[in-house]
Amino acid sequence: MNLPNSICQSDLESLLEDTFLQSAIHYAQTDSTNTQAIELLASDNSVDSPCLVVAESQVAGRGRGANQWWSASGSLTFSLIVEFPKTAFSVEQKNLLPLLTGMAILHTGETLLPDADFALKWPNDVYLAGRKLAGVLIEVPSQSSDHAVIGIGVNVNNSFSDAPEGLSSTCISLADQSGVQHSRIQILRTFMREIESLLNSAFGSTAAGETFLDDWPAYCLLTGKQVTLQIGSTQVTGICRGIDISGALILETVNGPQSFLSGVVHSWI
C-alpha cells in the first residue's frame, strides 16, 4: 500500500548518495525493524554498515521490557546498524550511544521546529513540549558484538488525538506541535547527518566526545527534579544532578550523590 508521504526506492537511493549510509532496506510492514536488523546481522556478517532498515509500519515494535512502540501510520520507525571502531572500543564508549542518539534526534527536530521546547530524558528519550516524541532501543547481538542495532521510533505525522487512552496525554508528534505534515525522508536525511557527526566526535580520531556530553545537560528534562528510579525491585529517589562523564544519571539521595548506569526512570516531579 502506498501511503501518502511513503518512502520509495528512489528515496532510499538518494539517502545512500547524500549520507554516510552504505546500505538500506525498506519494508512496507514488518514485526520490528530491530528484529529484522539483528536477523540480517546473523545471516550476513559482512552487512554494509551503516545500514538502514526502515518500515512503513511495525506490528511488533519493541521498547524496554514489555513496552511496545505504538507504530501508527505516519510515524517513522527504523533501525540503524552501526559498526564499532576496530580500535579498543570500551563498554564506556558503548554506553554513550544512547545519549548521542537522543541528541541526534533532538537536533533533527530542532531543524524543523527551531523554536519548540525539546528535551532529553535520560538516557535517550526525546521530549517535545513535555511529552514523548521519540524512543530508542539499542541492542548488541552476541554474535556481532562489534555492531549495535539502534532502533528508533519518532512520532512525525501521526496525531495523538486518536491514540489509545494514556498515550494521548503523554505523547506528541511533530505534526501535533506544528500543525503541518513533515517529510519523513527529509527527517531521515537530517538525522543521518546529525548522528554521523556525533559518532565521529565521540568515537572518531578527533575524539572530541566531550563536546556533545557538554551540550547534553542543557537539554536534560530531569535536572533539578525529584526523580524515582526503579532498579530491579528497588526504588531510589533523589534530586537529579544531571549526568557524569560516563553518561550515568546522578541523583542526590539521602546518602549523598549516587550515579546510575541502569534503571528505569519511574517518575519525576
Add this chain to the structure above:
Amino acid sequence: MASGGTNPSDVFDVRKVRRLVELMNEYELGEIDLKQGDQRIRLRKDGDLPVYSAPTAAAAPAHAAPQAAPATAGGEASGTAPAVADNANYITSPMVGTFYATANPDSPPFVKVGDQVGGDTVVCIIEAMKVFNEIAAECSGKIAAVLVENGDPVEFGQKLFQVE
C-alpha cells in the same frame, strides 16, 4: 546500596575499577596499587586465577579502612581483589547493568539449570544505559546454578551462572 549506585568521587567506583582492569589487560600489567586518603585499592593478577574486584570494592563504604587481604595462590595479600579458589567455572558479567534472563517478559529464559551451553550460547542480556547486550557463555558445560534473579542489578565481574 550495591545496586549500581556508586559515589562518583569514590575511589571504589566500579567504573574506575573496571577501567583499571582494562588498563591492566591493555598494558599487560601484573598489579595496580592506588591510595586515596585512607582508602586503598590493589588489583593483582595472580597466575590463572581471575580477579574479581568490583563487587567487593563497590560495596565498600567510603570511610572503610583497607580490608584484610585474603591469601591467594601466590601466598601474598591481594588487597580488595579476592580470587575464587574453588574449581567451579562461572559466567560473569562483563559490565555494570541489569540482568535479564529472558529476551522479553513473555519469553522463556535463555538457559536454565541442567542446560548444556557452548561458547556461543546466549545465556542472558545485560542492560546498561538502555543498551541491551546479549551475553554469550564463552565456555562449555552444563548450567549448575543461576546465581542472580531476573531484573537484578549486577556489577562488573559478578558471577551470573555456575557451569560444570
